[in-house]
Amino acid sequence: MEPIIEVRNLVKRFHSRGREITAVNDVSFDVFKGEIFGMIGPNGAGKSTTFSVLTTLLKPTKGSVKVAGFDVEKEDDRIRPIIGIVPQKLSLYPLLTARENLELMGNLYNVPKKIMEERIDYYLKLVGLEASADRFTGGFSGGMKQRLSVISAVIHDPEILFWDEPSTGLDPQTRNVIWKLAKKFNGEGKTLIFTTHYMEEADNLCDRVAVMDLGKMVALDDPERLKENTGSTNLEEVFVHFTGAEVRD
Amino acid sequence: MTIVTELTDSLIIAKKEFKILSRKKALLIPLILFPIIMIVFFGYGMGGTVKEAPILIINDDTGRASSSLVQEIGSYTAKYDGSPMFSVTYTKDMSQSEAESKIDAGMYKGVLIIPPDYSDNVAKNENMTLTLLTDSSDVTTSSVIINFMRQLLAKAGSITLNVPNIYGNLEYLDFLIPGVIALTVFMGSVATTGSAIAGEKEDGTLVRMLMTPVSKRSVILGKTIYQLILQLGRAVILILAAYFLLGFNMNGSWLLVSLVLVIFTLGGVGMGIVMSTMVEDMESFFQLNMLVTMPAMFVTGVFFPLSSVPDWMRYIAYCLPLTYAIDAMRTIMIKGQGLNAVSTDLIILSLFAIITFTAGVHLFRREA
CATH class of the missing domain: 3.40.1710.10 (abc type-2 transporter like domain)
Structure with missing residues (x-):
């Protein structure tokens, strides 16, 4: 299988009030083209930091990271156009309508106007927001925002889709829609990378799951094999097996 | 990333800012009315004219x-x-x-x-x-x-x-209006730039924007273009209002006034960016904003001539860029003087703009 993301000995340190924090400590892995890759781990495990490095928001302290063959440090402007990001904090302009939010994203990704209009109509319909297209997103429910946020991340038809905690705080119906969307995008050939706190989600969706803890990647395999190897019946047990039962800060 | 795409991107951002502004009705009204109300109240209240x-x-x-x-x-x-x-x-x-x-x-x-x-x-x-x-x-x-x-x-x-023994032929309104314009532009550019960035930080849209292929330069440029248009627009509205409501006469060059305001707005935008990088949300921004803009309002001689204040206050005023903007505006608008008369002011304001803008861009980059 062809790797689309190559992470080698990634280290990311932060300096905060005189203290040095190593958020990601010597992590190496590949993500293969066309797979759904999940990252699980307790709070503070380093998932979000890894995510930020992969999406070019943070520069690595050490190590090398290549996305679609481009170096995140030197060629970040080649990476940004081909990745889509659904941030954990849904970031829509509340005083723009759903359509205007999508148009803004389309424009910033330089999508030709005609194609953009077609995609906007198509996606709004796909996620059932066509009736709310011209409403300000400030009045949207959490589920509506999540759906809009997802389609605004794919308006430029990215090769890789980064998705930070897709279904946190959503009702089961919306979660279902989100999962279907993920499968659909993956079926179209996009590579998907998730972080999640829901083991069920990781189990359902992901081809491979990476378990992170304390800045290290402690396991990486497909969900079935992870369960087998640890003698667990579900990913929840796998999770506890690798990361312990203690609450993290 | 070519200059053309950066410019196109920044125009997209400027357009977005205007669209959002046009929907903030509660902000739009005071933004335009505030300076007008100020000159009307101060102008009349403090005796813009004389009765009997x-x-x-x-x-x-x-x-x-x-x-x-x-x-x-x-x-x-x-x-x-x-x-x-x-x-x-x-x-x-x-x-x-x-x-x-x-x-x-x-x-x-x-x-x-x-x-x-x-x-x-x-x-x-x-x-x-x-x-x-x-x-x-x-x-x-x-x-x-x-x-x-x-x-x-x-x-x-x-x-x-x-007219023996008197200090000038100033009418209070003539004195007041250039100062109010400078003050309005200063408070406006600092507050709207800073609060917009602080707000976008709070709701995550800023980070989202920085995840796109758009460069940080374009983001800042877009916001700056928006501010320049907005603040110059406010200044024009204010001058027209002063003209029609109060009979204010503009003696100097519009071009020169625009030049002063453009440079000063750049400084204000830079200042707003610097301040926004120090806070995490809107509320803290407004507290900080109060601290920065309120003293400037009362110390720099918007409402009274600096010649009438005690020395210590004047020295503080000389440390604040607003003082020079007010001076330049008065020199141009009332005295009808040209570039020479305001060159010192312009140099100081340009330095202010360069310093805050450089710091703003630098901090903004490190930030996100």
């Missing part, structure tokens, strides 16, 4: 021209108020020193002395000088009187007004 000011006319001339002048002064009514501007007392054969003593005693705010040859000279269209004494302890009233007399006499013929 007691003046004395010593008319030693008996001709037609002087009696029509006297009548015009007596019947002059301020354009926005029903009452006459002056309450006039007439006399003749009074010496200047006697007239001065009456002003000292507070009986009159002004005394106009019309010489015996006034009508003759007007008829012959000859140059002459009239003497106007005013109570310069009451700056506002005396300046209004002087200004009014100047206009009136300019119509009557080639008459110069000799």
Whole structure:
């Protein structure tokens, strides 16, 4: 299988009030083209930091990271156009309508106007927001925002889709829609990378799951094999097996 | 990333800012009305004009021209108020020193002395000088009187007004408006830039924007273009309002005023960016904003001339860029001076813009 993301000995340190924090400590892995890759781990495990490095928001302290063959440090402007990001904090302009939010994203990704209009109509319909297209997103429910946020991340038809905690705080119906969307995008050939706190989600969706803890990647395999190897019946047990039962800060 | 795409991107961002602004009705109204309300209230309240000011006319001339002048002064009514501007007392054969003593005693705010040859000279269209004494302890009233007399006499013929012992021909509004414009642009550019960025930080849209292929430069440039248009627009509205509502006259070059405002807006935007990088949300931004803009408002001589404040206050004022912007605006708008007269101000304002902008861009990059 062809790797689309190559992470080698990634280290990311932060300096905060005189203290040095190593958020990601010597992590190496590949993500293969066309797979759904999940990252699980307790709070503070380093998932979000890894995510930020992969999406070019943070520069690595050490190590090398290549996305679609481009170096995140030197060629970040080649990476940004081909990745889509659904941030954990849904970031829509509340005083723009759903359509205007999508148009803004389309424009910033330089999508030709005609194609953009077609995609906007198509996606709004796909996620059932066509009736709310011209409403300000400030009045949207959490589920509506999540759906809009997802389609605004794919308006430029990215090769890789980064998705930070897709279904946190959503009702089961919306979660279902989100999962279907993920499968659909993956079926179209996009590579998907998730972080999640829901083991069920990781189990359902992901081809491979990476378990992170304390800045290290402690396991990486497909969900079935992870369960087998640890003698667990579900990913929840796998999770506890690798990361312990203690609450993290 | 070419310059063209950066520019296109920044225009997309500027357009977005305007779209959002147009929907913030609650912000839009004060943004435009605030400065107008300020000049109207301060302008009227602090005596932009004068009502029934007691003046004395010593008319030693008996001709037609002087009696029509006297009548015009007596019947002059301020354009926005029903009452006459002056309450006039007439006399003749009074010496200047006697007239001065009456002003000292507070009986009159002004005394106009019309010489015996006034009508003759007007008829012959000859140059002459009239003497106007005013109570310069009451700056506002005396300046209004002087200004009014100047206009009136300019119509009557080639008459110069000799105004002994007074400090200028400023009307308070003339003094106030350039300062209010500078203040408005300063407060506006700092507050709207900073609060918008703080707000976008709070709701995550800023980070989202930085995840796109758009460069940080474009983001800042877009916001700057938006601010330049917005602040210049506000200044124009303010000048027009002052013109139509209060009869303010612009004596200097619009181009030069724009230049000052553009440079000053850049500084304000830079300052807003710097301040926004120090906070995490809107609320903290507004607290910080208060701390920065409020003292500037009262120390820099928007409302009173710096010549009338104690030294320590003046030294503080000299440390604040707003002081130089106000000075430049007054020099251009009232005195009608050109580039030379404001070059020092412009250099200081440019330095302010360069420093804050560089710091802003630097901090903004490190930030996100």
